[in-house]
Amino acid sequence: RMVAAVLAGLSLLSLLTCGYLAWGSRRGGAGEAPGNLLGEDPAAGAPRSQPHIIFILADDQGFRDVGYHGSEIRTPTLDKLAAEGVKLENYYVQPMCTPSRSQLITGKYQIHTGLQHSIIRPTQPNCLPLDNITLPQKLKEVGYSTHMVGKWHLGFYRRECMPTQRGFDSFFGSLLGSGDYYTHFKCDSPGICGYDLYENNNAAWDHDNGIYSTQMYTQKVQQILASHNPRKPIFLYIAYQAVHSPLQAPGRYFEHYRSINNINRRRYAAMLACLDEAINNVTLALRKYGYYENSIIIYSSDNGGQPMAGGSNWPLRGSKGTYWEGGIRAVGFVHSPLLKNKGSVCKELVHITDWFPTLITLAEGQIDEDIQLDGYDVWETISEGRRSPRVDILHNIDPIYTKAKNGSWAAGYGIWNTAIQSAIRVNHWKLLTGNPGYSDWVPPQAFSNAGPNRWHNERISWSAGKSVWLFNITADPYERVDLSARHPEVVKQLLRRLSQFNKTAVPVRYPPKDPRSNPKLNGGVWGPWFKEDEKKKKSDKSKGANKQKKMKKKKKAN
Numbered sequence: 001r002m003v004a005a006v007l008a009g010l011s012l013l014s015l016l017t018c019g020y021l022a023w024g025s026r027r028g029g030a031g032e033a034p035g036n037l038l039g040e041d042p043a044a045g046a047p048r049s050q051p052h053i054i055f056i057l058a059d060d061q062g063f064r065d066v067g068y069h070g071s072e073i074r075t076p077t078l079d080k081l082a083a084e085g086v087k088l089e090n091y092y093v094q095p096m097c098t099p100s101r102s103q104l105i106t107g108k109y110q111i112h113t114g115l116q117h118s119i120i121r122p123t124q125p126n127c128l129p130l131d132n133i134t135l136p137q138k139l140k141e142v143g144y145s146t147h148m149v150g151k152w153h154l155g156f157y158r159r160e161c162m163p164t165q166r167g168f169d170s171f172f173g174s175l176l177g178s179g180d181y182y183t184h185f186k187c188d189s190p191g192i193c194g195y196d197l198y199e200n201n202n203a204a205w206d207h208d209n210g211i212y213s214t215q216m217y218t219q220k221v222q223q224i225l226a227s228h229n230p231r232k233p234i235f236l237y238i239a240y241q242a243v244h245s246p247l248q249a250p251g252r253y254f255e256h257y258r259s260i261n262n263i264n265r266r267r268y269a270a271m272l273a274c275l276d277e278a279i280n281n282v283t284l285a286l287r288k289y290g291y292y293e294n295s296i297i298i299y300s301s302d303n304g305g306q307p308m309a310g311g312s313n314w315p316l317r318g319s320k321g322t323y324w325e326g327g328i329r330a331v332g333f334v335h336s337p338l339l340k341n342k343g344s345v346c347k348e349l350v351h352i353t354d355w356f357p358t359l360i361t362l363a364e365g366q367i368d369e370d371i372q373l374d375g376y377d378v379w380e381t382i383s384e385g386r387r388s389p390r391v392d393i394l395h396n397i398d399p400i401y402t403k404a405k406n407g408s409w410a411a412g413y414g415i416w417n418t419a420i421q422s423a424i425r426v427n428h429w430k431l432l433t434g435n436p437g438y439s440d441w442v443p444p445q446a447f448s449n450a451g452p453n454r455w456h457n458e459r460i461s462w463s464a465g466k467s468v469w470l471f472n473i474t475a476d477p478y479e480r481v482d483l484s485a486r487h488p489e490v491v492k493q494l495l496r497r498l499s500q501f502n503k504t505a506v507p508v509r510y511p512p513k514d515p516r517s518n519p520k521l522n523g524g525v526w527g528p529w530f531k532e533d534e535k536k537k538k539s540d541k542s543k544g545a546n547k548q549k550k551m552k553k554k555k556k557a558n
Contacts, residue, residue: 049364050142050143050144050233050362050363050364051233051294051295051296051336051338051362051363052230052233052234052235052236052286052291052294052295052296053139053144053233053234053235053236053295053296053298053359053362053363054236054238054282054286054291054295054296054297054298055104055235055236055237055238055298055300055355055359056238056240056279056282056297056298056299056300057100057101057104057150057237057238057239057240057300057301057302058240058242058243058275058299058300058301058302058331059097059151059239059240059241059242059243059244059301059302060243060244060245060301060302060303060304060305060306060309060311060320061243061272061301061305061311061330061331062301062304062305062306062307062311062312062313062326062331063301063304063305063312063313063314063316063325063326063329063330063331064305064312064313064314064315064316064444065243065268065272065305065311065312065331066078066079066082066331067079068082068083068087069331071312072260072269072444073257073268073269073272073273074256074273074276075272075273075276076276076280077276077277077279077280077283078276078279078299078331078333081279081283081297081299081333081335082299082333082335083343084335084342084343085297085333085334085335085336085339085342085343086333086334086335086339086341086342086344086345086346086382086383087332087333087344087345087346088332088333088334088346088350088382089345089346089347090346090347090348090349090350091300091329091330091332091350091351092328092329092330092349092350092351092352092393092395092425093300093301093302093303093328093330093332093351093352094110094302094303094328094352094395094396095303095304095320095321095322095323095327095328095395095396095437096118096119096302096303096320096321097119097151097153097177097244097302097303098115098118098119098120098153098154098177099115099116099119099396100302100303100352101152101153101154101239101302102115102128102154103351103352103353103374103375104135104352104353104355104356105128105134105135105136105154105166105356106128106132106133106134106135106353106356107135107353107354107355107356107357107371107373107374107375108132108353108372108373108374108375109353109374109394109396109501110396111394111396111397111501111502111504111505111506112372112374112504112505112506113128113129113132113506113509114129114506114507114508114509115128115509116396116397116398116399116505116508117398117399117400117401117508117510118400118401118510119153119177120153120154120155120177121188121513122176122177122186122188122192122517122526123188123192123513123514123515123517123518124155124157124510124511124512124513124514124517125157125158125511125514125517125530126155126157126509126510126511127154127155127156127157127158127161128154128155128161128166129509130160130161133368133371134166134167135167135235135355135356135359135360136148136166136167136168136235136237137166137167138167138356138360138363138365138367139167139233139235139359139360139363139365140167140169141365141366142233142363142364142365142366143232143233144233144234144235144363145169145228145232145233145234145235146167146168146169146234146235146237147168147169147170147171147224147234147235147236147237148163148168148170148171148172148173148237148239149171149172149173149217149220149221149224149236149237149238149239150173150174150217150237150238150239150240150241151173151174151176151177151239151240151241151244152171152173152174152175152239153175153176153177154166156175156526156527156528157514157517157528157529157530158528158530159201159528161528162175162201162528164200164201168237170200170224171198171199171200171201172198172199172200172204172207172217172220173197173198173217173239174186174196174197174198174213174241175196175198175526175527176188176196176526177244178241178244178245178246179196179241180246180248181212181213181214181241181242181246181248181249182210182211182212182213182248183208183210184196184197184208184213186526192517192518192519193519194518194519194520194522194524194525194526195208195519195524195525195526196525196526198527203523203525203527212248212249212250212274213240213241213242214240214241214242214271214274214275214278215250215274215278217238217240217241217278218278218281218282221236221238221282221285222281222282222285224236225285225286225288225289225291226285226289228289230289230290230291230294233363234291235359235363238282240275240278242271242272242274242275243268243271243272243275243310243311244309245306245309247264247267247268247271247309247310248267248271249267249270249271249273249274250270250274253270253271253273253274254266254267254270256269256273257269257270257273260447261447261448262310262447262448264308264309264310264447265310265312265447266310267310268309268310268311269310279299283297292337293337294337294338295336295337295338296334296335296336296338296359296362297334297335297336298332298333298334298355299331299332299333299334299335300330300331300332300352301330301331301332302330303320303321303327303328303330304316304318304319304320304322304326304327304328304329304330305319305320305326306319306320306321307319307442307446307447310447312442312444312447313325313326313327313329313442314441314442314443314444315441315443315478316329316441316477316478316479317439317440317441317478317479317480318436318437318438318439318440318479319437319438319442321437321438322436322437322438322439323395323396323421323423323432323436323437324432324436324437324438324439324479325473325477325478325479327437328395328423329477330352332350334382334383338383339382339383340383340384341383341384341385344385346381346382346385348378348381348387348388348390349388349390349391349393349425350378350381350382350388350390351375351390351393353373353374353375354375354376354377354378354390355375356373356375357373357375357376357377358375358376358377358378358379358382361377361379362379374394376388376389376390377389378390391426391427392424392425392426392427392497393424393425394424394498394501395422395423395424395425396421396422396423397420397421397422397498397501397502397505398420398421398422398434399420399505399508400508400510401420401421401434401435402417402419402420402421402434403419403421403434403435404418404419404420404421404433404434404435404467405419406465406466406467407419407420407433407434407467408467411465411467411468412433412468412495413488413491413492413495415492415495415496415499416433416495416498416499418433418434418467418468419433419434419467420433420434421433421434421435421436422434422498423436424494424497424498424501425473426493426494426497428472428473428474428475429470429471429472429473429490429494430470430471430472430473430479431468431469431470431484431491431494431495431498432468432469433467433468433469433495433498434467435467436469441478468484468491469482469484470482470483470484470487470490470491470494471483514529514530516529516530517529
């Protein structure tokens with residue numbers, strides 16, 4: 001009887017432990033994984049050293065838009081994974097899609113890849129420069145199977161730019177920055193429209209079944225995990241489209257949010273609820289197929305939320321596309337059985353470039369000395385609570401964006417032209433120059449009407465001649481008190497640091513649109529349009545023309 005009672009107790013404990021991670025299976029939903037409701041790990045105890053790496057990147061999720069940051073939107077999966085892992089509460093990304101993704105995959109600041117201005121547009125002959133080695137390429141060197149599911153947004157004008165040419169064994173997802181969640185069509189401008197769903201290097205017409213992309217991507221992740229051997233290391237990069245506009249979600253996810261009057265916020269909440277359930281199902285699949293015990297799950301947003309599209313960054317200032325904290329301070333956490341300090345909060349400085357060296361080191365890879373990374377290995381900071389090796393972050397220098405009419409060299413003490421949009425963090429200090437972007441604080445009540453109603457916002461009237469701001473972010477994380485006039489010596493020090501960084505910058509890559517990019521010329525599909533053989537033919541023709549000119553000149557001379 002006593003043995004039976006002990007066994008019964010252990011069984012109950014097992015149910016309580018694994019029950020949460022099975023709730024998504026019981027109620028179905030975003031990419032449900034059938035069977036194995038208790039989440040057994042078939043490969044538990046197998047001899048493995050290199051961890052499985054699962055990097056989940058959400059799109060446009062606001063800083064406040066997670067349960068543990070006080071949101072009214074329910075995110076039970078994210079809350080639980082973060083609570084059992086390490087919450088990153090001093091974690092920074094870039095203010096837009098392409099910059100964050102490029103820095104994640106290269107470990108380099110934008111100024112060192114030429115992508116320091118805006119994003120890569122669908123019609124631009126541009127992509128992440130091919131001379132940059134990528135995270136999946138480095139992981140493949142040490143035996144990892146590498147798979148990407150979701151949004152690429154690092155350029156595709158030539159085949160060499162595609163994900164499968166940049167280190168991924170497989171790719172299923174979209175090449176552009178946004179598109180319809182069901183039809184996967186995207187119009188860049190009137191008449192310039194095309195299909196944007198790929199499997200490896202070809203349009204995935206066979207998968208065009210009207211499935212909501214969050215659920216479709218989760219199903220693909222489950223298929224990859226089911227077919228891979230968990231005793232061999234895998235790198236899985238899941239770049240969800242959610243919660244980027246257009247604001248679309250399956251009807252049943254609106255159930256808990258009928259009371260939200262603001263239609264954009266309501267749709268956004270439904271999208272985030274679906275994303276949360278999808279991540280639960282990814283976690284279930286990791287357990288079911290034997291990966292979980294030797295896995296590292298990293299969750300991050302790519303930039304701040306967009307209030308006009310339902311996102312909230314409160315109490316931070318600004319929004320997506322700006323260098324205020326609301327644009328660059330992100331939701332992020334690490335969940336893993338391999339963490340030493342589980343259930344903790346990391347307040348040390350961490351940046352999205354840090355994942356490149358951190359993950360390569362965890363994978364037992366080598367970082368070439370000539371790569372010149374901007375990221376740091378922060379695993380001991382996250383896992384053990386040690387001090388971060390990072391003391392500064394170059395948020396960016398954009399020499400093309402010079403819209404601060406009052407900016408000048410004089411305002412920058414002769415050290416820096418403050419018309420240039422730039423931002424830098426050094427220890428507690430943050431300096432911004434130029435026009436940092438939309439600077440309001442948007443409190444939760446701003447979403448109570450059809451707006452957000454700008455009258456609810458805390459509006460900022462621009463001071464005449466203002467092009468420099470200084471904040472102590474540790475003491476003032478909401479950027480309420482500008483200290484630039486009070487501490488001119490600190491301003492000068494940070495301007496000199498900006499100037500030093502700028503000396504290492506490569507030229508900006510931001511070419512004009514190419515009419516050959518029109519999907520109508522490519523079977524109605526967004527995809528590579530630049531043909532290498534065309535370039536060779538043109539160069540051959542020009543060489544031939546030059547030879548003929550030289551021959552004519554010789555004849556005339558004779």
